[in-house]
Amino acid sequence: MIILDYKDRRPIYEQVTEKLQELILCGILEEDSQLPSVRSLATQLSINPNTIQRAYAELERKGFIYSVKGKGSFVADASSIKALKTGQLRRDLNEWMRQARNAGITEDKIHRWIAEDWTKIMPEGGEL
Amino acid sequence: MIILDYKDRRPIYEQVTEKLQELILCGILEEDSQLPSVRSLATQLSINPNTIQRAYAELERKGFIYSVKGKGSFVADASSIKALKTGQLRRDLNEWMRQARNAGITEDKIHRWIAEDWTKIMPEGGEL
Amino acid sequence: MIILDYKDRRPIYEQVTEKLQELILCGILEEDSQLPSVRSLATQLSINPNTIQRAYAELERKGFIYSVKGKGSFVADASSIKALKTGQLRRDLNEWMRQARNAGITEDKIHRWIAEDWTKIMPEGGEL
């Protein structure tokens, strides 16, 4: 379900965090469904359980999952997850717009860029 | 002219690189004008000259400035700088769109977000 | 595996970069195989780890190797390495041809030179 890229310069735990986040957002991991245990996912990916532990902690901090001691980790409720991600995306967009404005890009140009490139973006056909 | 954020996890030289890049793009540092010397900027920011040296080397590699041994460092040709930045911004936007699409954001919604927030973005009133 | 020339006016890190690049191109260092660690190569060559670090950073920027924090540095994908080097060689040849043309060398003469000298070039029998 997850493929690590060791050539990626980002830390492993960050890759795991991101991939799980995408799986949750795509709806592949449904609301309240149980995530694989820290140990099983670690052995499956041939990495240290500490790394998975850190990824899960990060996801819980962000509000995407919740953990129950002795039971496991579970996907948080869908609506709040969507709100979280939408808020983050909009903040990223605003930061990007600030830079674009400083570089002299007009609003019209941005709309045109989006119209041109939106369809070119593939709907994530690759593995996660 | 530059304020460092030591709480920021990114390396100092990267912060310096980014801030100088913004100053160049904003036109505050004009074409062929001389940048502060490695040593003077280092003492001004209370950091090691090597760190500034690395930031300048990075900016030169990217094509934003050029250095002349024994003379100093200077802002590169304005038009090529603009081309560089525009290309970078568009690539960033496409990466953002990929994420937005995965999160179920529609193209219409993005256009609406931009229309709403564009005017709210201040023309770089903050400190750099 | 690497011998430094302190009489050479070029910086040490550049010599190291070039020698490693040759070792990679010759296939002595194979795809995805691990390079010596920054510290070990530094002690082996009796130079400072920072210098090796800079050479590795340069090689990574050029696309010949990739680094993984906490793991090590590794030789990049062989096919893309070959493409990189071929492009560089052709650009070098064109620059050389410009000079030759200015000096009154004809195209025929160049073809003859190559035919004469190609077989004399040993397949890298020397040390690197």
Next chain:
Amino acid sequence: MIILDYKDRRPIYEQVTEKLQELILCGILEEDSQLPSVRSLATQLSINPNTIQRAYAELERKGFIYSVKGKGSFVADASSIKALKTGQLRRDLNEWMRQARNAGITEDKIHRWIAEDWTKIMPEGGEL
């Protein structure tokens, strides 16, 4: 007759050396004709006389010019100049071939590259 490029990373004296060498090779500066005096060329280029002095010394060392105390500097005899440059070019080509061979380039490919690109190389229409 000479235009300096301050964006060029190479030292000024090296640029002057190279440009004069090209002017000599092109035949613009003829055998035994007098070069401009160190001081006059320095003021013409708005640089330090020491820099010109160093360029002339380099050219004399290489055998392209000869100096007569109290008289000035003069272009060496044409045939030996041509031999000098031809020898240098051939050595450069052999070094390039060594690299190409290590990278797996065949002799046929080189001949093809030259045939393709030779006519594209402009006969140095620019300023020197």
Next chain:
DNA sequence: GTGGTCTAGACCACG
């Protein structure tokens, strides 16, 4: 253990 960043202080080439 690994790569990566930073500091302190030195030396060099250049103009």
Next chain:
DNA sequence: GTGGTCTAGACCACC
């Protein structure tokens, strides 16, 4: 004075 290179030694994040 400038940019650029190198050393010595330290600390950090990651695995």
